[in-house]
Amino acid sequence: MAKKGMMLVLAALFSLSLVLSGCGSSGNTAASVQAVQKHGKNITVAVQDNFVSMDPGDTNDTLSFSAEKTMMEGLIGFDREMKMVPVLATSWQVSPDAKEYTFHLRHGVIFSDGTPFNAEAVKVNIDRLSDPKSTLKRHSLFAMVDKTVVVDNYTVKVILKQPFGAMLNNFAHPAALMVSPKALQKYGKDIARHPVGTGEYMLKEWVQGDHLTVVKNPHYWRQGYPKLDSITFRSVPENGSRIAMLKTGEADFIYPVPPEDVQAMSGANGITVQHKPSIIVDYISMNTMKKPFNDSRVRQALNYAIDKNAFIKVVYSGLAEPMTSEIAQNVQFFSPQQPYKYDLAKAKELLKAAGYPNGFDTTIWSNNNSTYIKATQFIQQQLAQVGIKVKIENMESGTMDTKIWSVQNPQDAKIQLYFGGWSPSTGDADWGIRPLLGKDMLPPKGYNTAYYQNSVVNNEIQQAIQTADPAQRKAAYDQIQKAIWQDAPWVFLDTRDNIYGFRNYLKDAYLLPDGSLDIQNAQIVR
Known part of the structure; x- marks a missing residue:
């Protein structure tokens, strides 16, 4: 004390x-x-x-993953440059059609509760993540798994329903950290408070x-x-x-x-003190199911109304770059778009055309740390210049998660504006876009706090998922990024330094x- x-x-x-x-x-x-x-x-x-949680399969924030990684390990991990490295798997093979992933496991490893780590333990974990009835927040990373087969005690094969070239990246995501089967059986849903892994x-x-x-x-x-x-x-x-x-x-x-x-x-x-470029993007999502944000002209107006360079200078002292896509430059299949320049006249023109010449009142949610408080205050000041009056609600992360994730019917969502950041911890465009802007990712299934649905985007997401061909995946993600950028379900802010x-x-x-x-x-x- x-x-x-x-x-x-x-x-x-x-x-x-x-x-x-x-x-x-x-x-x-x-x-x-x-x-x-x-x-x-x-x-x-x-x-x-x-x-928020110590269950990697049910974790939605990078901070919780940081603590989880001290206690649990995955089959694959990332090095400092986000290149995949072996951890609990010593090697792996991928079938030519990218539907079968075979992992050869490390011998002599036990969970901290004494449970042996083997192919059966891997199967228990993957089956849990891929269960069609799963309500885990990271289920979508493994929803394409058809079955997991124990080949022998130290060999396991994961078979997908369809080809997916980025699946190895998903196995390297912290959501795939291995949890003791004994602990899963003992604690059930309370595993989030009782993590047991093979970690240090x-x-x-x-x-x-x-x-x-x-x-x-x-x-x-x-x-x-x-x-x-x-x-x-x-x-x-x-x-x-x-x-x-x-x-x-x-x-x-x-x-x-x-x-x-x-x-x-x-x-x-x-x-x-060290600072290095990250793959974390900061954005403001707008609830596209509710007025006035159901009008793309209003959403575009907000993008023109906020000076991104000034935001970076005030909030991050210049240690960030304006976004030029929904994903950061170092994420696989990044495709740069034409930035929304700071233009108050253009913002006012769009608001007037949408029927809001004098602006409107709205509320923004964010975490309550010092940086996010400063960011939302800046956003409030900027939007006031075009008549948009913003009420700020800075909340403790658990409180805000409950308000977002407890909504079962999208029509009941109270969220209007949300300021936050996202890090695609697979390093691939799929996880930088699908959980945030895919039609099947509305809360509580995903983190689509914009409640955004676009048929072109959704179709191209499926095209990108269903192929292992890098050229085809790139073509799909080029179309996706272009469509989202024009439709503007977010105010695209910055990619910050770590x-x-x-x-x-x-x-x-x-x-x-x-x-x-x-x-x-x-x-x-x-």
């Missing part, structure tokens, strides 16, 4: 200094804090939002809204790992508090670092391009 109290006092003092100075951390503030030497092999990671760490404690702690898994299969004894994730939505924790040594790694503080913090008091900070004694902890934390090789170096 004393430690937590001290953290809060320091955070409050730091936040006060920000208010008085009218800016982020200054060089003088950084210099006033002495570097802290690290003792032991326990680290704290401060993050900006709360964890095991869950010790999860106090929702405060912290989640994992400790070393004594049964881990890779010799010499993990190199840390424990990792504690702390939910710290307020930017100044996270920075204060890193400066005092209360935290060893924080993300994201507020863009405005990058220059002042870099190299000060044994702190390193920005994170850490104490210099912590090595090999970093963010992948999808924004998830990779801490597998992390260690304390003295």
Whole structure:
């Protein structure tokens, strides 16, 4: 309690200094804090939002995946450049028609509850994800699976209903992290609170809204790992508090670092700040089933009414790029579109043509972290210039998820505008588009918060799914991106950088391009 109290006092003092100075951390503030030497092999990671679920198949946020990946592993993973690497599968073969995927499994691996990892365990996991009756949020990644066949104890074959060239990417997605069959049977739907995997760490404690702690898994299969004894994730939505924790040594790694503080913090008091391009896009979805957003002219008007470059400068201190498609440039099959330039006259003209010459009132939802609060305030100010009065509702992530995912009938959805980000953690266009804008992905099945349906888009999505030919997939995604861009179910904002900070004694902890934390090789170096 004393430690937590001290953290809060320091955070409050730091936040006060920000208010008085009218800016982020200054060089003088950084210099006033002495570097802290690290003792032991326990680290704290401060993050900006709360964890929602520890069930990878039912997880919809990248942050929760970061914690899950410390405890669970998949057949395939991604390296720092999002290239696929073997994990629990040592090798694999894909049939020429891209319908059969055969995995050869690693020997001698057990789940942290003692359950053997083998082909039967893989079958249990894939069958759960692909079950047609599944209500798991990541079911759509595996809905095309026809059956999973145990060939022998360490060989498993997954057979699809139709060819799908991006299926390996889906197996590398964190949704495919393997969960102990024994734990699935024991906990049922409560597995989200009792994760059990083959990973380096095991869950010790999860106090929702405060912290989640994992400790070393004594049964881990890779010799010499993990190199840390424990990792504690702390939910710290307020930017100044996270920075204060890193400066005092209360935290060893924080993300994201507020863009405005990058220059002042870099190299000060044994702190390193890194920023690299990501595949995360920020957007505002508009509920296309309800007035006034059922009119594409209104949706296009909002795109013209918001200055994307100013948004990036104010919210991300320039550490982002304006979107030129629904997916980021480094996502497979990216196809750039002609940007919506900042043009208030054009926005007003479109609103008038749609029957809203004086604008209208609406509400925007977002998470309640500091960056998202700043973003929604900027959006509110920009739209006011064309007569659109925006009420802001910043919510804790679990609260907002409930409001979005509890809706069973699309007509009952209260959502109007939603500001958020999306990271296609498969690295492929399919997962950057289909779960967000496909007709079968309306909540609670998917994350189509725009409640968007377009026959051309839906047809081309099916064409892209049903072929393994890269040329055919590219042609389909070219059409999809063009149609969505013109129809504008989103305000297309930016592709942001990943920005994170850490104490210099912590090595090999970093963010992948999808924004998830990779801490597998992390260690304390003295």
